[in-house]
Amino acid sequence: MATSTTAIEVAAPTGPDDVGTGVARPGRRPRLLFLRNSKALVGIAILVLFGILAVVGPWIAPYDPNQVSTALLQPPSGAHWLGTDHTGRDILSQIIVGTRGVLVVGLVAGLGATVLGVIVGVTAGFVGGLGDEGLSALSNVFLVIPQLPLIIIIAAQLPSAGGITVALVIGVTGWAWGARVLRAQTLSLRKRDFVEAARATGERTWRIVLAEVLPNLTAIIAAGFVGTVTFAVLSQVTLAFIGITPVSEWNWGTILFWAQNNLALQRGAWWWFVPAGLCIALLGMALTLVNFGIDELVNPRLRSTGMHARTLRRRGIRPRVGFTPVVRDQWRASRPGEEER
Amino acid sequence: MRFVLRRALFYLFTAWAAITINFLVPRLLPGDPVTALMGRMQGRIDSNAEQSLRVLFGLDQDMSLWDQYVHYWQMLLHGDLGLSFTHFPTPVADIVTQALPWTVGLVGIATVIAFLLGTAVGTGIGWRRGTWADSLLPITTFFSAVPYFWLGLIAIAVFAVNLGWFPSNGSYDRGMVPSLSWEFVGSVIYYGTLPALTIVVSSVSGWILGMRNMMVTVSSEDYVTVAHAKGLPARAVVVGYAARNAILPQVSSFALALGFVVGGTLVMEMVFSYQGIGYTLYQAVSTHDYPLMQGCFLVITLSVLVANLVADLAYAALDPRTRQEG
């Protein structure tokens, strides 16, 4: 297998034939390796920041978000860092207080959808036969039916669609993707020898599922969770923007709802709708970065991409796909390396 | 052939499930918004409309659930989706059929452009790893994390309000009458550019990322090495071998992404007041026009199913392995 990295990368023993050492290798636990990924670190840092805001928000906000004042539609100033809206309410406070609403809904929905997805997906993959067919059909149905319209009509016909209700609705409609991925993974894991070996040792089925199969799925479950949280946040903001969720609960979408309904665009009141969207984008980006980190953890080929390409370029070799660098000896390392196409 | 049949059967089943969900949702949820509305409109609805409303929302207490279900299906099969509250007495079916082509046009074109563009860029990035192209990723990730509608708002603010290059809402010049003239088509394109552009910018990063990841994985496969070794020029290898295989998961995820795309487009129409089915749904929600809401949901879902079926057929045409498995 010719890759552009095998000759030069610092070999991390991963093949079955290397000699084991007596020293515990740093970063062998997936957790530590994960933290060494810079993208994931940035993402986690942003998430922690938002988390803190969610917890302490109402206490540190300069004003009560509902408090009207006479400073109508003011651009950012010393008194109001992000300006005010059409009734004089401070926008910065709205954003800070709204963080909690967004994060709570995101987490609850993400948790609900992930749990459902794990139960359905792993069961379908492990049980096989009719149970598998039934559960797969169920998850395919939920997968194909467009989620946002479904959420909209459910939430719109509810008497009151507060934060937690919306979270539950999103959770109940958004589990299918994770279930499908987990089912595929479970199917392939089930055929692996260590599952057979566990059976041959006499392990019970439920123990095999929980202790042998599930630990191998943690990375995928985590990625699915993060993805679902992203989707939940976006859905909730969209619902608030449309006006389905009650405007008494503050979240970033509500801010945009007010902005849209009061023609913020036409009035040029950019401070009204830009910060909220930026926050949403920042949160979404943080979650996506975390997911990148998980992706690269699971697929080692992606991990080394940028890093090794840089190493190669430093030695004057242009990394292209599918070529094998041949480095003759160290004395010639400063010259452009050989390229075989 | 069997593959096609199986997929078609699956989509029929899903369509049935969607319709049943549509039927069950108002009946299962607490509260009864429709009765309240009916009370308010007492005397202004004729018996036909009232009957169809009862069938749609299960207001008939003396009919069993099963009977209601059968009646519902009968209504649907006659193409009757009830009568809209707000545009009374226009049938929902009429409103929906008028709005649908706009959405299909906007979604279709924008998505296809985003898919093609994203796949091409992703191929390029995946091929030339470690170059400046890699830094495109965080930028496009940022754009994909932005909710569609916010991007739309920004686009309107910048291009429509400040720069005045494009109109800020509507789907065509209100002064014109819809016809098949060049003028009208030009106007449609003019009004549709900004929404389409926003959709493309917002969704392209997903395609880029997916394609790049697949290219990275595929390029280390042996058959690419063989192609190189045979002496094929780089472009032939990229297009004929690597991209051809890397694109397969893209196509299947294209099908799945349609659901999300539709969702995003809905909101986009709300922002731009583009008279597609999303905007219609938005209006229905704002005015609590339940028959219209249900009708919109049904039509949206059925369109997505059809699109999925088409994508599956495309996938079967591209990947010979699917044609073999039963």
Next chain:
Amino acid sequence: MSLHTTTPGAPAGAPGSTPRTDPGPPVLEAVGLTKHYPVKGGGRGSGRGAVVHAVDGVDLALHAGRVVALVGESGSGKSTVARLLAQLQPATAGRLLLGGADARARGRRAFRRYVNRVQMIFQDPFASLNPVHPVRYTLTRALRIHRGRLRGDELERALAELLERVHLTPAERYVDKYPHELSGGQRQRIAIARALAADPEVLLADEPISMLDVSIRLGILNLLADLRDRLHLAILYITHDIASARYFADTTLVMYAGRVVESGDSESVTQDPKHPYTRLLLASAPDPESLAERPEGAPRGEPPSLVRPPSGCRFHPRCPFATDLCAAEAPPLLDVGRGPGGEPRLAACWGYSDRADAPAVPRTATPTGGDA
């Protein structure tokens, strides 16, 4: 492990093999073992109800302190036999006798009892250990299942003892390692240790060394031989390498297309093969002393389809001696002589029968076939 040198008196099952005493009753016996897999969906040309004839009517007996080798190419059904014997899959037909009694496990508890006495080692040492669990967890689970709740010091001692049995000492060095931190040979030893935690009477080794480096293989084989002698285990050794069978096993069975075609003591089977397929197998091993000569009956044909196997003797499309009889009827295992210790030798070939239409199979292989 060369096939082509006959060291006179080289005992099969060296080193330190038990003398040729009467083996006693079989610990684990399989009679008429059959496994047919249903073919899903049907490919081209196969109708509903088509089955893959993976294993057909296999008899085998394992005795304490003895090694039986099961040799065959890929697709011959040997791994399936192992899984049937381990009861990881239900047999389509046939009987399993453990200690003389019917051992078909129908419930979880019966399976547990069976597994307490019959354990299996898998081919791929990396895949048979769960990558997220350290050695300690894997072995502790095996101990807990078969020896009850062990804790603290008792557990540590049991772990150390298991690791010592497979020559992985000092135990502290290995007990907290993850599979990817161990070499292939070490992993296979852990797999063996896991099997030994049950204190079994029978060990089913499915190609235990084929995925290991050549330099490590001997070590594992010696370990297995050591266990056989010290613990009087009955070992089924499955391999595609007939040379290692000669080195390690007392008895050798040769399988082709789901059936046993020859059986006997390892020395005789490898030095004086009777069945044309066994001769083909041995002749295809390159002989440094006679590279230029081609074995008689140059090999032709491909491995058979197991969905629609050839009629009669399944080897007849590739056999240089086949006649119409071979295509018409499947030969039973016929007596073809005795081994040096008096063990029966069997071969499923019409050439060793008395029938008039039998093919003319030479009774011994010609010198180019493999004898020095």
